[in-house]
Amino acid sequence: MEGFALRQERLVDEYQDEIYRLPINTQLFLSGPPGTGKTTTLIRRLGQKVDLSEGSLSEAERSAIEIAGPLSDHARSWMMFSPTELLKQYVTRNFNNEGIPATDENIKTWDEYRDQIARDHLDLLNTTSKRGLFVLREENSRYLVDKRRSSDDAVWYDSFISYFWNAFTEELNGEASALQRSSSPEVVELGRKIANILSTRRGGVDARIIEDMLQIREELTRQLTQLRGEFSKIPTQLVNRILKYNQNFLADFGKQAADFRRQLSGDESPEDSDEPFDDDEDDDRGRLTAQGRRAALAQFEKVLRTLANAKARGRKLGSTSFAARIADWLTDANLPTPEQLKQLAQISTTQRAIRKFLRLDRVILHSIVVKFRAFRTDPALAGEWYLEKPPAPSAICWRELDLLILAMLRIGRELNRSSDRVRDYEPSQGILSNIKSLYKNQILVDEVTDFSLIQLAIMRELANPALNSFFVCGDFNQRLTDWGIRTDKDFDWISSQIRRYSVKISYRQTRKLVELAGAISSIDGHSEEVTLPDFNDIEGIAPVWGEDLESVSAKAAWLADRMREIEIREGRLPSIAVLVNSEDQVEPLTHALNAALVEINYKAEACKDGKSLGSKETVRVFDIKHIKGLEFEAAFFVDMDALVDAKPDLYGKYLYVGSTRAATYFGLTFRQKIPPQMQMLKEHFQPRWVIA
Known part of the structure; x- marks a missing residue:
């Protein structure tokens, strides 16, 4: 080869x-x-x-x-x-x-x-312009229970999905109940119809809920349009009053708002942008208005909506948030009265609830992050998946991020399937369309x-x-x-x-190395059946091993001797890989090999961090964890006894991978004596390659 x-x-x-x-x-x-x-x-x-x-x-x-x-x-x-x-x-x-x-x-x-x-694509990690999501920090995984078997992954994911849909069902039922407590008879009747639809999903809602809501879609749209008009009356009246004594108000407001936005440069507080499905009418208005007075009026209304939502939820705006800064600039004289703000909060709360049921596809996907944060801090689940609370709400490790990505993609696929069955239904842009773009x-x-x-x-x-x-x-x-x-x-x-x-027919190795691989595979109780093709009659040469090679120089000298034996047999050095147990061993062994090989004019090459294949003209040194899938004429695996101690459950698989990288020649070294775990392989090895 x-x-x-x-x-x-x-x-x-x-x-x-x-x-x-x-x-x-x-x-x-x-x-x-x-x-x-x-x-x-x-x-x-x-x-x-x-x-x-x-x-x-x-x-x-x-x-x-x-x-x-x-x-x-x-x-x-x-x-x-x-x-x-x-x-x-x-x-x-x-x-x-x-x-x-x-x-x-x-x-x-x-x-x-x-x-x-x-x-x-999935709005799971923070960016400059999107905050309030997660920050991937590998060192934070210590708060997770150490369950790494495949079956544990399945149970963990299924546990979260069950939690998610139960919590989401409870949330929707709460919104329907709130609508039925409205002072508006039309809203009460709409809430009753929503509650009836939800009750038909006895086991809880799932992605098919967007199909169920189709039957009242026109009523939802009509009621939302009416509420928009009611909400807009107050900011419009307020602006008209201000314009009577300050004709430049909208121009000044637009300029000041733009200045604040530039100053924030993406560092807005989460309350500056309401939940994604709350901004539909703002987006619509943005398309209808270009610049100037109407755009400033739309921005003014959006600020009042943020203030109203904060009041409805009993929250205070962060002092450095955009809404808080623009409110300070406006002063109380140019803001709604407490009674008007209360009225806006009531209308906005109703709008929020109705918009949820009108754009459930968007709500469901954006709820995954919220519900996951609750899932991992739920006292009822303490100890099952989490040893303790994460160090910060934004902290996430790669295993959790994988779980969230799968939830997004699976639920997104179900939502797309349901939306395809609804006539004249246009799925939300954003995450749902992003998911389709990944296919x-x-x-x-x-x-x-x-x-x-x-x-x-x-x-x-x-x-x-x-x-x-x-x-x-x-x-x-x-x-x-x-x-x-x-x-x-x-x-x-x-x-x-x-x-x-x-497939069982191996085209890579000689018969002796195939027999060695079979013996290694039985270390953990699973023997692999391998057949050689009819045309492969190459018996091959038995592999070699050496013990008491603790120092780097001793390992390099032993490896160099074996490489000289290969060169004598082959007339040249073929492709050779030297495999080590960790990245910090790559360069020291490479340097020692270069010193040991200098007199026969061969060089060793450090293939660091699994980023380089190296040159076939050199003896390449790799960390074993990067080597899967590659093949060489000769391969050496050093410090096997150290790996037995460090990875008692996986050393057999590492040795299997290392030995099967070689087509013809394989060598193994030990820092001390050959450990008992390796004695079962003794019949397959010799101390050196005998030169005829």
Whole structure:
């Protein structure tokens, strides 16, 4: 093998051929040990499914793609997730080698994509212009109960979703009851009708509530229009009175408001912007009025609405908020009287309630953050998921953020489905339309076992509902994370439609290394069956190990000796990877290797932080956690006994990953004596490669 390139000449067995022929709208998990061609199958299947030339796809597939979106977009409408940056670079190279254009927009690591969609599409993380949301801080995860099994993720998510819909149902019932206490007979009757609709959902509301409210949509709209007129009377009368003695009032007000906005520069307090669904009429008016007096009047009315809402909720405005500063500038003489403000508060409260039922899709999505904050501080749930309250309401860790993203996407999909069934219903712009913009015609995942159950469920939700094309591959023996998906059954929680296929024929390793991998896989009680192809009759050479190599220089000297043995056998050094247990070991070992290899004119290269593949002309040193999916002719894994102590539950999987990176030569070192846990592998190893 030369360098990293995927073996282009691999024969496609009958299972892979069947996978290529599955329709595009298939959901599939392809499992198998390293070197069985899983990633090759994934790449080539995608290449087939983006090819729109005549005869490449069936008529049914082309029709489904046209429902999903324009055919012209299809070739670019795919995304693949990789657990590491290094594997992302490697796979990108191989997509392009297969003639499939792949960019950073197509291939993502989950960490980078999570932050992007949470901040820019789902309104979950603070930005300069959007505050009052969350700040992602990894060090804050200590307040979470340490439950990392896949089944725990499922129960945690289901627990929150149940909590969310119960709390939301209670909230809507409270709003309906408040409307029935109104002094207006029309509002009372509207509240009664809403309560009757809610009562039909005996198990609580869900996304289908927007369909239920269709029957009174015209009444809701009519009542809201009437209330708008009633609210506007007071600010209009107030402005007309002021203009009698100050004709420049609106111009001065507009200029002062603009100055305050510039000074705040996005640092507004949360009360400056009411809940997103409260601003519908302000948005409408903004479209009707351009600049000047009418725009200033609309802004004046909005300030009074903020003051009225604060009064209705019994809150005081922050002294530095926009509304508080503009109110100080106006002075009491230019503000409503206490009686007028009370009247505005009553009207605004009723408007808020009616608008909720008129734009429930928007309300539901924006309520997820509010209800999640309540969920994680609810005394009834103390100890089940949280050890203590988060350090701040805005603090969030990545596991929680993943949960919120999944809730947004799943509920958003349900809302879009319900809105599609309602005639003449236009879903809200904002988060709901953003969710649709995230959909891709095909979603793929490599090394699936390093992702959590919730992360994989999110990826599944990104598949365009018209196709639901979802193809993932991986090997449970290669799970390197505590939170990674653990069993085949976990996929049923994501989707009951995911089909399972497995491949067992390994094209990468010699017979001796395949036998070693099988022995390693049995360390944690799960033995992997691997078959060699008929044409592979390469017995190979037994791997080597060395003990009592504690110092960096001792490790480097031992590695250099083994590399000289390889060079004698091969006539040159092939591609070589040296794997270490942590990032802080990469550079010291690289320096020591360079000193040990200088006399035979080879160099070692530090591939830091999983950001560089390095050069095939060098001996590359990697942290083991970045190495999945890559392959080399020779690989060495150092300080195995330290890993046994540090990760007693995962060391077997790390060793499995390390040993299966090698096609022909594999070596293992120990700082001290070979530990008892490794003695079962003794028959597979020798102290050095014997030179004939």
